[in-house]
Amino acid sequence: MPSQPSTPHAANERLARTLCCAVDGAGKPRHQVAREAGMHKDTLLRVIRGERPITLNEAAGILEACGAPVRATLALVLAGHEALAAQWMHHEMGAFLEEFFSALPGELHEALGDRIGDLRPRWAIGTSRLVARMLSKHIDEFADRDLSLAIGR
Incomplete structure (x- = not known):
């Protein structure tokens, strides 16, 4: 804010x-x-x-x-x-956001199509939290996979 x-x-x-x-x-x-x-x-x-x-x-x-x-x-x-x-x-976070901001409008348009009109501004904060949690989980999964590969050697 x-x-x-x-x-x-x-x-x-x-x-x-x-x-x-x-x-x-x-x-x-x-x-x-x-x-x-x-x-x-x-x-x-x-x-x-x-x-x-x-x-x-x-x-x-x-x-x-x-x-x-x-x-x-x-x-x-x-x-x-x-x-x-x-x-x-x-x-790296700046580079990530640069790509994210560039890709997001096109991805939203493609995924939502005519349903874009159904979006509500009040959903934005919850959606941003969901995306952040998904990214965190994704990073954790990569770290766990890398660790298991290193241990397996």
């Missing part, structure tokens, strides 16, 4: 802080990130300090230059999950 207000200024501040984390974790100099993002170094500095409004295209360019998953990071920040965006952007 977002804990911060949803004003454009607050969203810009959250995005600036997240982009600063991306730049700091990129493992390359800021001038190189700026060049790869197609902006001047001073502009990048003003953006990550929150001194200048950020467009989504600029944010995407910075994230891409930093090697962070663009859609997943932006979705988390815009949904009010700035801490998770910063934590996961340079982690």
Whole structure:
């Protein structure tokens, strides 16, 4: 749940802080990130300090230059999950969410077809919990299988 207000200024501040984390974790100099993002170094500095409004295209360019998953990071920040965006952007979870967010709409359309109109927004939280539990169980099953293979050698 977002804990911060949803004003454009607050969203810009959250995005600036997240982009600063991306730049700091990129493992390359800021001038190189700026060049790869197609902006001047001073502009990048003003953006990550929150001194200048950020467009989504600029944010995407910075994230891409930093090697962070663009859609997943932006979705988390815009949904009010700035801490998770910063934590996961340079982690397998960020890459997982990038693929998940890309695949989910098509998979929902294919699986539900004309029944999409039957969905209720109130089901979203329960569905997200179900997906998280299924993923956890799946990971546990893989770990158990790997352990049994290692023991069997």
